[in-house]
Amino acid sequence: MSEVIELGRIPDGGGRKALGDQAGRATRSQTGLDCPRRNVRRQVSVSSGVMDLPETTNPVDTQDEHEDERVRSGPLRRHVLWAVLVTAAGVTLGWLGALFRIGPEEYGLPPAAPGALWPYLLAWAVIGLGLGVILRLVAAKVPVYSPSEVLLGSVMIGTRLSLGWRPEPLEAAGLAAAALLLVIVWCAVALRGAAVVRRSQDAAGAA
Secondary structure: OEEEEEEOOOOOOOOHHHHOHHHHHHHHHHHOOOOOOOOEEEEEEEEOOEEOOOOOOOHHHHHHHOOOOOOOOOOHHHHHHHHHHHHHHHHHHHHHHOOOOEOOOOOOEOOOOOOOOHHHHHHHHHHHHHHHHHHHHHHOOOOOOOHHHHHHHHHHHHHHHHHHHOOOHHHHHHHHHHHHHHHHHHHHHHHHHHHHHHHHHHHHHHO
16 A cells, blocks of 8 residues: 655646636746646555554674674683583583473483482583583684584583483493584584685685
8 A cells, every 4th residue: 555645836826726727827927937836756655554664774683693703712711711601501501400300201301310410410511621622712713603502502411311311431422422523513614614705705805
């Protein structure tokens, strides 16, 4: 649905209403006020009684959207603090999740099995720190998407599974290897993307 708004002007002394269009044009010619009627048409789009306005881009939203697409440089203590905090959060969440059962009896995750918890908590703390070192080394050189979420999820899931099922050392090593493979693939994708961007920029500069 659309509206057409016409804006026009009839000069004073035209006499169109009193004498008709023909006499009005003659009167305007004699008085020197003959000027063509100008119509200004403005298209206004109306939908459900609300005018459509052009969309604008919020710079704050754009900044938040690309917050993860940056190189995380900084002093060594910042990287160490990040790895320690995210690993500790993952181990804590995994331990809290092991306090109750997740899902039904047949195929759900059981709660923490009886026995000592510290060996598994300590093991995943060490594994998480190692994964954090790899992620942070790559993130300090090229943009890596959501490294905190990757590290947090890997450590939390590994801790939760270990406390619920109490795997043997070989099985626990398999879980750690799966987490390491995920981090390696994640970093490889980031490195390849950065290499593609660099080649594109070099080609554009050469052209």
